[in-house]
Amino acid sequence: MTPALYGHPLSSFTWKALIAAYERDVAFEFRMLGPDHPENLARIGTLTPTGQFPAVVDGDREIVESNAVIEYFDLFHGRGEPMVPLDRHEALEARMLTEVFDDYVHLQVQRIVGNALRTPADRDPTGVEYAHGVIERCYLWLEKRLPAGPWASGGRFTIADCAAAPALFYADWVHPIGEHLPKLAAYRARLLSRPSVARAVDEARPYRHLFPLGAPDRD
Missing domain, CATH: 3.40.30.10 (Glutaredoxin)
Known part of the structure; x- marks a missing residue:
């Protein structure tokens, strides 16, 4: 089925x-x-x-x-190596980084975007400022943590990269990855060049007008 x-x-x-x-x-x-x-x-x-x-x-x-x-x-379902590594130590690392991208980048972006969708009277500038701070601290942590290899964990593309791709794609729109974060910027670029990620990006293009904070043409 x-x-x-x-x-x-x-x-x-x-x-x-x-x-x-x-x-x-x-x-x-x-x-x-x-x-x-x-x-x-x-x-x-x-x-x-x-x-x-x-x-x-x-x-x-x-x-x-x-x-x-x-x-x-x-x-x-599917074939090939699983997104969660079979090695227990590699799986732990991949799951850990997945939660980092989800909680400290992904969800913070959603808070900023959600705030933009509210009426001006209902917006929460303090909450948005906090979310930006969390993202920046996570950026700095990732800049130090990311390995020399192309992907986030274990030398191959895993669930951590599945989480990182959309998180960093949208995060850079609302909280740009600055010049002080070259490793993180290069990692985002590698993610966007991955065929699976590029496909997801292209499939979303017709709906970019729904993004309340604008969609830059560079991606």
Whole structure:
């Protein structure tokens, strides 16, 4: 049975699952979320606690949260090396960095973007300032932590890179990676040149007008 992946091409967390699927040639049916597909919106509302995505339905299995979706694909679909390394120490490193990108870059970008979507009276400048501070501290940590090799963990492309690609893609739009962070900037560039990531970027281009803070033409 072909699994159904619920998400939206502009969604950064959906990107994570798409990148992993493209890396390992996972066959799936994409279920677009949006006003033109009310049946999919209704379904995602029953799948996840708050309607967040991505989610996968595979027969009687329902998988929510991007990291779990990636690990599910590792176990049951696709081919090639899994996104979560089989070596326990490498897996720990990859999962750790995935959480760093998710919590200290990804979620902070979402806070900044979410604030921009609010009415001016409801905006939270203090919260936005805090989110920018968290991102910058994480940038500095990553600049010191990233290895000399091309990818975040273990010398090959893993779940950590699946998380890093959308996180750093959008983060650089809202909190630019400065000249004082050459390793991080070079890593972002390598990610964007990866075919699986480039595919996700291209699939999202038609929806860039929905991004409330503007979408730079350079990416």
